[in-house]
Amino acid sequence: MPPVFRFAPSPNGLLHLGHAYSALLNFDRAREAGGRLLLRIEDIDATRCRPEFEAAIYEDIAWLGIAWETPVRRQSEHLAEYRTALEKLSALGLVYPAFESRAEIARLVTAREADGPWPRDPDGAPLYPGHAKSLTDDERARLIASGAPYALRLDMAAACGVAGLSWNELGEGPGGERGTVPARPETWGDVILARKETPTSYHLSVVVDDALQGVSEVVRGQDLFHATSVHRLLQALLGLPQPAYRHHGLIRDGEGRKLSKSDRSTGLRELRAAGMTPAGIRQLVGLG
Structure with a gap:
């Protein structure tokens, strides 16, 4: 091929x-x-x-x-194809709705940082600080029925039961990484997989697209190097093939x-x- x-x-x-x-x-x-x-x-x-x-x-x-x-x-x-992938992750118990707005998340981060620095993802954005995972099914259903906006997040702690993830780097990461690179999806926290109005996100759609289109080598900028950790995790969870990656300088x-x-x-x-x-x-x- x-x-x-x-x-x-x-x-x-x-x-x-x-x-x-x-x-x-x-x-x-x-x-x-x-x-x-x-x-x-x-x-x-x-x-x-x-x-x-x-x-x-x-x-x-x-x-x-x-x-x-x-x-x-x-x-x-192709939104239906992304929705199918999201439903598969939901069936595994790995997806939950979070109802905080961006402004509310910013206030939560500010409150957390009163006790010290709050962790950031590789792009510098604060990890999700809310407690939506602790809501009961009834509380979630009530909020959704009320029409409240929400984001569907990946329960990273539960998802990271997949061990030994890595990818083949044919290019070079921002730190000079080459060859077999270990994936560290946990550094991204509970990433958004979809929103109320859109049944997908960049992370979810890109892995589904690459698999359905048979992409064997992903050539893209180093600004997406660290996101590959999330993509490898989603590929493993969804049973999708793993392409090689070639990240290039910007x-x-x-x-x-x-x-x-x-x-x-x-x-x-x-x-x-x-x-x-x-x-x-x-x-x-x-x-x-």
Whole structure:
């Protein structure tokens, strides 16, 4: 079977040099390995994803000279598949609803930190500090029936009964990690798997998509290196195959910050309008 790669942008803004780098790396790896390149549109965030941004993705990566297989998988068209995976985790007793708003969680963290630093996940966000796991079934049912918003969280302490998880790192982590990397999903706490209005999250949908599409090598930025621990755990819990991972360095601005879709100076559209060529983009990202 030929190896399968994927480029999976979100249509919540215009692509920049960082996206071009990741897309070109996937394209180059697929060609070198005699493999297939898929394009996936990660559009589960209905409040930020827009059709014009999706159309711009197709135009920009085609301009770069990248070819991909069709049809394109759009996550918004596959919510039932994510719901099925969530139901499987729920049947294992690993999912619970949490009803605190972001503001309430922030207040809880502030209160906890009166006694010392509260633990953070690898991205720097505080771990979930609430007590939703201790609610009775009747209390949960009453809150849900009242229409209260909620997030469905993974009971990480219960889920981490899976032992010995790791992944094969073909690239390099931010700390120089290579080869067999041990997974540490517990550092993320009780991550969100879905919300009341959306039956999935990035963590859940990405592992389901990669499995259903037969992705064998995930090429993506080092900003997602630590999230691989959560993905390996979900793959193990759901009985999904494990791809190899190749994390790459990030393209940063002059001050060393990760590029943003709002940074017009590195946007592909602006660079193209200024006369930049696809070959020039390759030079800018170090793939000349």
